[in-house]
Every structure is written in C-alpha cells, then in structure tokens.
Amino acid sequence: MKRLRIYLLAITLLSLAAGHFLFSEKRSDEIESIRAILPDVKFSEKKDNPSYFRSEEGLVAFNTYDIVPSIRGYAGPIKTLVVLTPEGRIAGIKILDHKETKNYIHYMETPQYLSQFTGKSVNDLFEVDKDIDGITRATVSVEALAKTLKESSRNIASNVLGLEVLIEGKKTPSGYGWLIYSLLFCFAFVFYYVTRRSEKMLRIRDISMIAGILIIGLYLSSPFSILHIFNILLLRPSSSLLWYAIIITTILSIMLAGRFYCGWLCPFGALSEFIGRLPFRKWSIPSEMDDKWRNLKYLLLGSIIFIVLFSRRAEFGNYETYVTLFSFHGNYLTWTLAGISLLANIRIERFWCRYLCPVAALTGLFSRKDSGYVSRNDCPMANKINPHISECIRCNRCYLKS
Numbered sequence: 001m002k003r004l005r006i007y008l009l010a011i012t013l014l015s016l017a018a019g020h021f022l023f024s025e026k027r028s029d030e031i032e033s034i035r036a037i038l039p040d041v042k043f044s045e046k047k048d049n050p051s052y053f054r055s056e057e058g059l060v061a062f063n064t065y066d067i068v069p070s071i072r073g074y075a076g077p078i079k080t081l082v083v084l085t086p087e088g089r090i091a092g093i094k095i096l097d098h099k100e101t102k103n104y105i106h107y108m109e110t111p112q113y114l115s116q117f118t119g120k121s122v123n124d125l126f127e128v129d130k131d132i133d134g135i136t137r138a139t140v141s142v143e144a145l146a147k148t149l150k151e152s153s154r155n156i157a158s159n160v161l162g163l164e165v166l167i168e169g170k171k172t173p174s175g176y177g178w179l180i181y182s183l184l185f186c187f188a189f190v191f192y193y194v195t196r197r198s199e200k201m202l203r204i205r206d207i208s209m210i211a212g213i214l215i216i217g218l219y220l221s222s223p224f225s226i227l228h229i230f231n232i233l234l235l236r237p238s239s240s241l242l243w244y245a246i247i248i249t250t251i252l253s254i255m256l257a258g259r260f261y262c263g264w265l266c267p268f269g270a271l272s273e274f275i276g277r278l279p280f281r282k283w284s285i286p287s288e289m290d291d292k293w294r295n296l297k298y299l300l301l302g303s304i305i306f307i308v309l310f311s312r313r314a315e316f317g318n319y320e321t322y323v324t325l326f327s328f329h330g331n332y333l334t335w336t337l338a339g340i341s342l343l344a345n346i347r348i349e350r351f352w353c354r355y356l357c358p359v360a361a362l363t364g365l366f367s368r369k370d371s372g373y374v375s376r377n378d379c380p381m382a383n384k385i386n387p388h389i390s391e392c393i394r395c396n397r398c399y400l401k402s
C-alpha cells in the first residue's frame with residue numbers, strides 16, 4: 001500500500017505540473033464576448049467550480065462549456081457565453097465556438113435568432129417548437145443549443161445565485177442540502193461507533209444505507225465522487241456549501257474510519273448490497289483471481305488521475321456509475337457500466353466497490369490499520385479472514401471488541 005501511495009502521488013504531481021504548463025485556459029474570448037453583450041458592466045476575474053464571472057450588480061457570466069461539456073450538437077459542444085441576471089433571467093448570449101456545419105446553422109448564429117433567449121427565465125421550458133423556434137434541417141444543433149442553455153443556466157442559478165430551479169419537472173433541494181447531508185453523516189457516524197460496541201444495533205446500518213439512497217442519491221443527487229478531489233487539485237473549489245459538507249465529512253471519515261462512507265452512506269454501494277441480498281447463489285471467485293481483480297480499481301484510479309490532471313478536464317474522469325445513476329445523465333457507455341455493475345451484484349458481492357470504484361481505491365489507500373476487523377462468512381465485501389483494511393467497508397459485523 002505504501003508503494004502504491006507513492007506511485008499515485010508521483011502520478012498526481014507530474015500530471016498536475018504537465019497539465020498546468022501545457023493546457024492553461026485561454027479566457028480572452030470570454031471577456032471580449034461579455035463586453036460585446038454588456039459593454040458598460042464590469043465583471044470580476046473568473047472564479048472556478050462552477051466557473052463564472054460576476055459583476056457588482058450581481059450579474060453572472062459563464063461559458064456553457066465549463067458547466068455542461070457533455071451536451072453536444074452534431075459535431076461537438078456548442079460553446080456559448082451566457083449572462084444571467086440575479087433573478088435568473090438571461091440578459092444576453094453569444095456563441096463562442098462550435099463545429100456544426102455552417103450551411104445548416106447559419107441562421108442559428110444570427111442576432112435575430114439568439115435574441116429570443118434574452119429575458120427567458122432559467123425555469124422556462126427551452127423546448128424547440130414550444131418556446132424556442134425550430135430551424136429546418138438544423139434540429140439537432142438547435143436542440144443542443146437549447147439544452148445547453150437550459151442546463152447550464154439552471155446549474156449556475158442554483159449553485160451561484162442560490163435560486164430554486166427545475167430539474168426534469170422537479171424542484172432542486174433548497175439551500176439546506178449541506179445541513180441535511182451533515183445531519184445524515186452525523187447520524188451514521190454515531191451509529192458506526194455504537195455498533196462497534198453492540199451487535200444488536202447492526203440493523204441501524206440498513207437504515208443509514210436506505211437514507212443514503214433516498215437522501216444523498218435521489219434527493220440531493222450528490223454522492224461523493226472522485227471529481228470532488230480533482231476539483232480541489234485543479235484549484236476549482238465550489239461555492240456550494242453542500243460541496244464543502246461532502247468534502248469535509250468524507251475526509252474526516254477516511255481519517256477516523258477508513259471506508260466508512262462506502263459501507264454506511266454511499267447510495268450506489270447501498271443499492272449494490274441490497275441487490276446482493278437477493279436470494280441467488282453467489283459465484284465463488286478463486287482467491288488469487290479475486291485479489292488481482294481488486295487491484296484493478298487502483299489501476300483505474302491512477303489512469304484517471306493522469307488523464308484528468310494532465311488535460312485539466314475533470315469531466316474526462318467521469319466514469320463513475322453513481323454519478324450517472326443519480327444525476328440521471330450519462331452516455332451509452334456510462335449507462336451500460338452502471339447497469340452491468342448493478343446486475344453483477346446478483347452473483348458477485350458489491351461488484352463495483354470491489355473491483356472498479358475509484359472512491360473505493362482512494363478511501364482504501366488512506367484507511368488506517370485496525371486489527372479488530374477479522375471478517376466472517378457473511379461479509380458484504382466477501383473479504384477473506386483477516387482482510388486487508390483497504391477492503392473493509394466498516395459494516396462492523398465482524399468487529400472484535402478488545
């Protein structure tokens with residue numbers, strides 16, 4: 001483990017340094033575009049995560065590509081500069097860059113067409129042929145532009161302006177998400193320590209896991225992700241209190257209780273474990289093979305550290321199944337991975353957590369030794385007797401009180 005930590009640290013530092021020198025962002029186009037939209041308003045330096053500029057009047061400007069890079073037209077993302085009022089209305093937009101075929105979309109770039117977005121509320125429909133004009137033979141590009149503007153504006157309105165916004169017909173959680181998350185963490189953490197003393201209370205972990213699925217997964221849509229760490233390393237802290245609550249509680253729990261988050265709060269881990277409890281016989285994986293496959297998650301972690309920090313693009317590391325599942329947003333590949341990872345639990349205990357999860361690799365790497373954990377037959381991670389602490393999710397079933 002010690003050697004692995006040193007390798008990952010070296011990869012992290014080298015990729016960070018190389019990425020910094022090779023891919024520093026150009027911001028001049030954005031500043032010029034803001035001036036073109038609102039020549040008389042002065043904006044601050046660009047802030048990061050989410051990336052935006054703010055004026056003294058409370059207007060916020062951002063490049064949609066920083067917020068929703070995965071929304072694509074025919075030939076890639078349509079990078080657009082948007083200015084939002086403090087009330088969540090679009091004050092103006094300017095298309096910065098795209099790779100769509102000009103012949104088809106020339107009208108989409110005209111001021112006449114773009115002016116229909118000015119004054120729209122972030123909670124408007126943004127649907128082509130309803131509140132957005134369609135353009136014959138450019139449907140894909142127009143839909144991509146509308147979706148880009150809708151999702152990026154709602155993201156900024158919620159995370160920067162603190163407004164309530166609609167997500168697929170639902171309202172986002174209010175500004176108390178950080179408090180709800182912290183209370184749930186405290187509840188789980190208290191019972192983590194209680195169950196180390198009393199086996200009778202072990203069922204409480206099921207309640208904590210169900211709360212993890214309902215609150216962290218479905219309500220807040222904010223499972224801890226390796227992207228949180230990348231954004232810290234790339235010096236892009238968020239302005240959201242929930243973001244800080246997730247980072248602080250997770251780091252604290254790793255220091256005090258290793259992979260506690262995986263065993264008590266992670267919504268994907270909980271879902272995996274509940275599926276694994278269905279009455280199907282589990283495959284018996286030979287111990288040597290199991291050990292080798294468990295190392296795969298460290299290899300994946302090292303690879304995405306290199307890719308993300310070298311390219312300085314956090315979204316390149318987004319293969320995490322819980323992000324896809326609980327954001328209800330992904331591509332064919334990530335949805336397939338999420339589906340396979342859930343179904344696999346029928347035959348292999350906590351398949352994703354054992355073999356692929358980058359958060360499992362990270363939290364495992366920093367788990368401190370605790371010889372009280374000896375494992376037993378019904379270990380949810382199918383750990384061997386006297387397991388390595390990096391594979392223990394602290395369910396406390398086997399904890400020996402000294």
Ligand code: SF4
Nearest residue numbers: 379392393395396398
């Ligand atoms: S080793 Fe023990 S505490 Fe750790 S996951 Fe397995 S049964 Fe739970």
